[in-house]
Amino acid sequence: MRFGEQLKSSLIKDWYFYYISYQDLKDSLKTPYESEPAYRVTSSLSVVPHGPKPKRRPWTADDEQRFVSELEKELDKVYTFQKVKSQEIVRRIQASEKEVNEVLSRADAPDGQAEGPSEDDFLLLEEDLSDIIADVHDLAKFTQLNYTGFQKIIKKHDKTTKWVLKPVFAARLRRKPFFQDNYDAFIIKLSRLYDNVRTRGNPVKGDSSAGGKQQNFVRQTTKYWVHPDNITELKLIILKHLPVLVFNPNKEFSMDDTAVTSIYYDNTDTWELYQGRLKKTEGAEAIRLRWYGGMQSEAIFIERKTHREDWTGEESVKARFKMKEKNVNAYMSGELTVDKIFEKERKDGKRSEKDIASDEALAREIQYRVIARHLVPVTRSFYHRTAFQLPGDARVRISLDTELTMTREDNLDGKKRAGKNWRRMDIGVDWPFSQLPAEDVERFPYAVLEVKLQTQAGQEPPDWIRQLTASHIVEAVPKFSKYIHGSATLQPNRIKLLPYWAPQMDVDIRKPVTHRFGIERPGQSNDISTTGNLDDDSDDDEDSSTGLPGAHQNEDDTEELRRLRAARDAMEQHDMDQRRDYGTVTNGEGPNALDIEERIAAQPLPEDDYPLYDSDDEEDDLEEARYTGGWHYYSKWLKQRGTQLGKTTLDWAKMLIPKPKATPMPTNGPSMGVPKVMGEVKRFKAPKGKRIHVPVRVEPKVQLATERTFLDWLQFSILLGSIAATLLNFGDNVSFAAAWCFTIIALVSLFYSMGLYMWRVKMIRKRRAVTYHDKIGPTVLCIGLFAAVAVSFGVRFAGGEWKGGLKG
Known part of the structure; x- marks a missing residue:
């Protein structure tokens, strides 16, 4: 979607005059014509160019000064409104907190001392909090949309005028960082207040760190990607159903508290742990070291994840134990024995002997595997996690990982990143790690949503969960792994087997709205503005609304053109409304709209539709034989070269044989009455020398x-x-x-x-x-x-x- 369309369809009518005047800034990039253009109005009220296209005069320093001045005014307008609105939300949250506490105090008062709150009192509080939640959502969308608008107009300026303004304006944006506000503090406070009101003063209490030990339950875990534009909206939607899980409610919120860092180990010669986790082979392991918070954290968790096939009747297991950071190097090298690690715990007697023995056995196994298989640190993953869960109840647990970044921890390529230490010390939680070179860091473009359900066999998940996972906000990516993605991206010359989502990283995961789901303001309607003052964005210099080479006319002609545009836009909007009322709009907007799966199913399948991922199997076999070596590798190499020579000869022979060719048919139009949506169906080809691994369930x-x-x-x-x-x-x-x-x-x-x-x-x-x-x-x-x-x-x-x- 062009940005002009996005701005038109996303702006809030009440805040219209505080948005960036994108169309005015775009018009100010057009210099006057050296000669007046000729145009004429046809009998059908359409304006068409007439005569040769005139040239515009070159961009001058005065034009640049004028444009920068207008840009500064727009930035100041957006920054001031965002700051005022943010302070207003803070005051509203404080006022609502007082009202909620007052109502809850009446509910907790002994009988006879005060009149208890009525159901209407809680409904009014819930409506007020829902209105604040809608304001936070609107402000986040306002910020994101305006930031995108400034980036777009700067890019258009540099492309159109050939004057480079981007680095200079980036410094001005940093002085007025309206786009850097973090709404997590709002979300945590609103979550606590809304949970108290929703439960009528009786929120679920329990150990926040408890995961629940229900028996006879089936665990279902699904992972999704979330576009940055939808992160705040997603958090606000979830908090209306599940509270934010806070481990220490008495501590003031800090972003460092939500930081989670993991370092994964592997053998840099065979990458056996990577291969096993990617292929999901029975018994595949992942060994990682994890800590929560900043680098000053003393508690380091040593974890091992073991994959089990479903047909075995066993579940995949994640086991871990805790140790102090100062002992990690000695433990990983084998200098520190396992007995000494748990010696102090046995003396203290705070844990049972059974639990200590279990952790001790796990520590021995991990230490043996690290030493015997020559495992070393290879990849670090960092993210900020927001967890939603009822304390002590793990039936529904949702976690959202944002600002996901993977970095290299290995000492390959002659660089001592971590040296002899178990982790590199030149980075911590200072996202986005701008001090690292590009080859050492992979900043993942999306947030990762993980939904864990523990429902009884045959029981359906909650309805709001099904609506959320089927909405346009998330994109399902089964079996996604941070370690697999980071290793495959950061080690392109060493890892040849890629995960199935690797070739899809350049596909935009944003989707049209398929059903009514999201944040709604109670008692009001967030009608989308349909004003005709905003035209679609265009990459060329021609006016996209009239077809004219420009819009430089005298005042009477300009007024006439605006009137004609408004009339035309009103007619088009009326036609669209009628078709929507009769259910004939099928591109994701009408009552009879088809979802993505239905649109794909309605499209004719090509003859070579299977498989969706094309890989060079011979290259993968050759790569596996390379590790074996000897005559096995040379025979594979000779076979591959012979096959390639035969294919080349056959292709040349086919080219020499004359044969008729079919006329290609256009594919832009709709098929079977279903509009074609770009990016929904696509074949993905593995890069040369690599192969895409597609998960295949084998029982x-x-x-x-x-x-x-x-x-x-x-x-x-x-x-x-x-x-x-x-x-x-x-x-x-x-x-x-x-x-x-x-x-x-x-x-x-x-x-x-x-x-x-x-x-x-x-x-x-x-x-x-x-x-x-x-x-x-x-x-x-x-x-x-x-x-x-x-x-x-x-x-x-x-x-x-x-x-x-x-x-x-």
Whole structure:
């Protein structure tokens, strides 16, 4: 969507005059024409250019000074409004807090001393808090939209005038940082107040760190990406259903308290832990060290995550124990024994011997694996986490990780990043880590939402959860891993196997609104402004509304053009409203709108639609053989080069053969009455020398089904062979010919099924997303059987025996 359309559809009518005047700034980039343009108004009230396009005069220093002055006024206007509105929200939250405390004090008062609050009192408080939540949402959208507007207009200025203003204006933005306000403090206060009001003064209490130990529950975890434009809105939506989980409510909120940092270990020669976690092999492990808060944190958690396949009946396990930061280096190198780590805990007697023994066994296993497998720190992940959960109740837990950043911790490439220490010390929680070189840092463009549900078997999740996960705010990315993404991005020359989401990072995950879901102001309507003063953005210099080369006319003509534009826009809006009322708007806006899955299903599938991800399997096999070495690697290399030479020769031969080519059909229009939405269906190709790993669920029944299919083919081949042997031994010359046909078909089906079975087993073992269904074999088999029967009847008919049989 062009920014002009986004601004028009997103601005709040009551705040209209405080937004950036984007269209005025865009018009001020146009210098006068050297000669007046010619234009004419047609009978259909449309304005069309007439004559050659005139030239504009060059951009001068006076023009630059004028534009910068207008830009400064707009920045001051937006900054002042944002600051005033933010202070107003602070005062409203303070006033609401007093009202909530007063109502709750009446509810807690002994009987007879004060009149208890009524249901209307709580409803009024809930409505007031909902109005404040809507204000926070609107202010966050206001800030984001205006910041984008300034970035867009500066980019357009530099492109149009060839004068570079971006670095200078960036310094001015830093002096008036209206876009750097963090709304997490508002969200935490509103969450506590809203939870008290929603529960009528009886919020759920319990240990904030408790995860719950319910039995006979099924855990379901799903991960989503969230665009930065939707982060604040998402937090406000969730807090109306779940409170923000605060571990220490008596402490003043600080961003450092929400910081979570993890350092992952791996072998830099084989990357075995990366490969195992990506392929989700049974028993795959991940070893990491994690701490909460800043670098001064003394408590370091040593964790091990073990993946278990579903068919085993076991669940994936995450186990950890805690130790002091000063002991980590000695523990990882083996100098500090496990007995000494837990020696003090045993003396204190604060924990049971069973728990200490369990942690001790875990510590021994992790220490052994680190030393035996030569594991070293490779990747660090950093993010700020906001958790939503009822204290002591883990049935619904939602966490949102923002400002996600991955950095390198290894000592490869001749750089001592961490040295002999277990972590590098040149960074901490000072996001966005601007001191690091570009090759050492990967700033993830989205937030990561993780929804964990513990529901009884057969029970549906809460309705608001289903609406949230189906809304335009989130994009589902199953099995997403921060470690996998960071390692694949930061080690492009060493890691050849990529996760399936890697080629999709340049795809915009923002989607049109498919159903009414989000923040709503009680008793009011946030109607979208439909004013005609804002035109769509355009990358060229022509006026996008009239088709004129510009808008430099005399006052009468300009007024006439504006009147015609307003009339045209009003007619188009009226037509759109009518089509929306009758349900004919299907691009995600009307009552009969189709969601993304329905639009994809309605589109015709190309012939080569499967698989969605194209990878070079031979390159991956060669890379795996490289680790083995020896004759196995050289044979793979010779085979690959021979295959490439054969493909090249065949391609050249096809090019030399003349053949007609089909006329390409346009793909921009709608198909089957469904508008085509760009970015929904796309084939992704792995970079040269790399392969995309697509998650493939493999269970024992898959292997059994493959074996059962082969046995069916084998049974059929034996049956055909038996028929051939019978005809050969007890028949005449005609039967002899038919016996040969059936024998050939039996042998072909036997070898074909055996080769197909071996190929399927190999692909299943490697978890490859290939075409497993057989589209050729059954068809060829039926044709062969028909040919064999036809030969039998044909030979007998040609020999006259058929006619003789009829005469007899």
